[in-house]
Amino acid sequence: MKTEKLHLVWAHPRTDSFTAQVVREMQDQAAQQGITVSNLDLYSSNFDPVLAAHDEPDWNNPKKQYSEDIHRLYAAIEESDTIVMVFPVWWFSFPAMMKGYLDRVWTNGLAYGEGSSLKGKKFRYVALVGGTESGFGKYGWENHMRDYVVRMMNYLTVEDTRIDFLYNTLGMEEEISASHYQQLLAQARGIVTALQS
Template identity: 55%
Template structure:
């Protein structure tokens, strides 16, 4: 199935971060391919990642009403066939704001459970890893993270899933002679991901 529209979710506190630049590259490539992109910038919208009692799943009540923000963000996902989720890897995981978004918005009765359905047919995770690829591989983090991200999507019924890793985004674990060239290669990798949609 050819991608028609993307819901691009991203998380980084700085607008001028490498993560933000990768988001711009993805947006531009999608525009070049005439793919519509709607972007959810979790930090700029000041999303509250804390799952409070109101948003706790109630397994006995799949029709539970959650916080208005949750229902608003769930409604914003509708009509998109692909989710692209861009984030820096912090402590071998998501930023808390992104984990909180998944906890609160990808909720029972909305995206899974009785009456729930995630609208996406494809999910692409784009993870910016601060360190070098060989160390990330050596300690099993790539496998652990890939298994986790693919299984989350699979639990929600999405089987067309892939994870793109952009390595050495801090630039301290490998000998990089030309930092600009290195970052341009990461941008190219991001654009290539969009071309496969």
């Protein structure tokens, strides 16, 4: 199934970050391919990642009415056939803002359980790693994140899931050139291009 409506969800506190640049490249690539794109910047939108007691899932009530913002944010997922999550890897995982989005919006009766509407959608994760591929893989972090994401999406009945890593975004372990960043941006654009195959 070719992508027609893509929803980008991303997390970084700075709009001039490389994460933001990756998002812009992917959005532009999608537009060039005739894909309709919506964009959720979790920081700029002032998303609250804290799960309050009134929004805690009720396992006995899959039709529970959550806060208005949860239903609004989930509706953007329902309206799209492909969801792309873009984020820097902090402490070998999602940033707290992204994890809060998953905790609050992907909830019982919406993303899973009775009434779930995610089956048949494509999900792509684009993880920006500050260090090198060898450094990240040395302790199994790539396999850990890939396994975590795939199993999480399997629980949500999503079969078409992939996580891509953009490595050495900070040059922490070795010097990098401007051409390296261009290669990373090309990799990001390629993720969008592959959605049409």
